[in-house]
Amino acid sequence: MAGNSTYVPATGFTRWLDKRLPILRLTHDTVSTFPTPRNLNIWYTFGGILTFCLGVQIVTGVVLAMHYVASADLAFNSVEGGIMREVNYGWLIRILHANGASMFFLAVYIHMFRGVYYGSYKEPREMIWILGVLIYLLMMATAFFGYVLPWGQMSFWGATVITSLFSALDQVIPHLGTAITTWLWGDFAVGDATLNRFFSLHYLLPFAIAAVVGLHIWALHIPGNNNPLGIDVKGPQDTVPFHPYYTAKDAFYLALFMILFAAFVFYAPDFFGNPDNSIQANPLVTPTDIVPEWYLLPYYAMLRSVPQKLIGVLVLLGSLVTLFLIPWLDSSKVRSCRFRPLMKQCFWVFALDCVLLGYVGSQSADAVLNLGGMQLPLVWLARAGTAYYFAYFWVLMPLVGRIERTKALPESIAKSVLGTAGERI
């Protein structure tokens, strides 16, 4: 942690460098010797995995930009013809980039659910959480801009639907929403101007993400990691140095994650894709079913669950803004759900709720579920799911912390991990 560096430069050069740019000292203190709780489990390896994902997206993305043409007439062909069929290994790099986005979101969702389960957003780690939500929003924006670039049918109509969310402002101040969508599009509809600015922003935002990741990690290094027990580190007996203990653990799980990634890339490259996006954008024909990428489906279901445009958009916005506030919505003094029997159940219902909303979002707007002769319109499932999503944060988080009897917390991390041996360390 801050202020107790143990770095000793070993050579003449590193002594010289340390006086001028103490970058090796920074690396030593924040990576090598950084005291880390000794009980971090598999779910704590996703921070490293996410850094890897960001790196993959930037490297493959920079390469793809060398072959891509941001033009409504040429974009589709430069991707499907040029990159996929003519550029050496273009197919591989594009498939890595497209599936990399899905892997990135898979990892970020695990990372976020882990944070919620172990109460990692709680005091004193609020800033880590807030910066994390900011990264998540930037990721969604980047992914959205990126999905438009191949200029397929789903690219085009996804861009139309998402940018049209702003037209809901017409219901607040007449013509304001239309003025904003025209401004966003640079035209009266999504077109060439829109594609070019989305390409520019898609290239820019990953570097903004990298910057906020830097802040996220900086904020993490002030209090240090939370842990599955959610109790504070009480002394050196509770920690191990980050290197080699967690560099090795992170590397192992990263390798497993890369196997999963490679399995999609080489055996199911179109698993996450939508067949409609293999058809070039046509501004006159909307595909029968518009669906966003899987990682945005729960929000899409919430948007569609409301039959009124402005309120639907506000619900969507509210579901995201809520995430920033949870450090203050959760009233419990105990961080980890391991010791919160009631909250643990609420959490798992919440996790299922997100999956349910994702399923509903993937189905068409007027779909009906046939449950043994009973006809259940999916929109009602979406409404129930949306209600629970908000209730989890705004009702259960404040309430459960006040009424639940938490289990006894262990005395220390060392004792919990090592039993009585922990006392001898």
Place this chain on the structure above:
Amino acid sequence: MATAIKPEPTRRDFLYIATGAVGAVGTAFTAWPFIDQMNPTSAVLALASIEVDLASVQPGQQVVFKWRGHPLFVRRRTPKEIAEARAVAVTDLIDPLARNANLPDSAPATDANREFKPEWLVLLGVCTHLGCTPTVSTPQSPQGDYGGWLCHCHGSQYDTSGRVRKGPAPQNLAVPPYSFMSDTKIKVG
């Protein structure tokens, strides 16, 4: 201090405020070109009107043209469709306004206010919810309950006058500015 004396403004205070004000105004003036460059260019604005030939459109048929990057619906309505549209009371509508660029903003959404000639309905094919293109309803392939259009994206429905009858769309399909140049030709935009 026992008595709070408001200090006299000094030359320095004045300079601080004046400098700050000039800086703020300067920033705003500098920001504007960077904001306004996002709006449609003069080349985009120049392509804003088209002429449409109606001669080939059969009764009961809809033909789609492209105007300002959007689909433009031209529907030649059958007498039955016209009668259905005219039978609806404005008070039963979700959006009571005509949304006709050729009429004042306050014109009510009667069927007569939605077109120049009852047979010809000219609309922007842009769902007023989130901009998808609604699918036309025909007797052979009905879409929704109102005989007009159904938007598959989020389930909005429109009647044979293009007026919204089922949400989430908040407004009737827009009637673009257009005029009849002859009996079989219109100019849109």
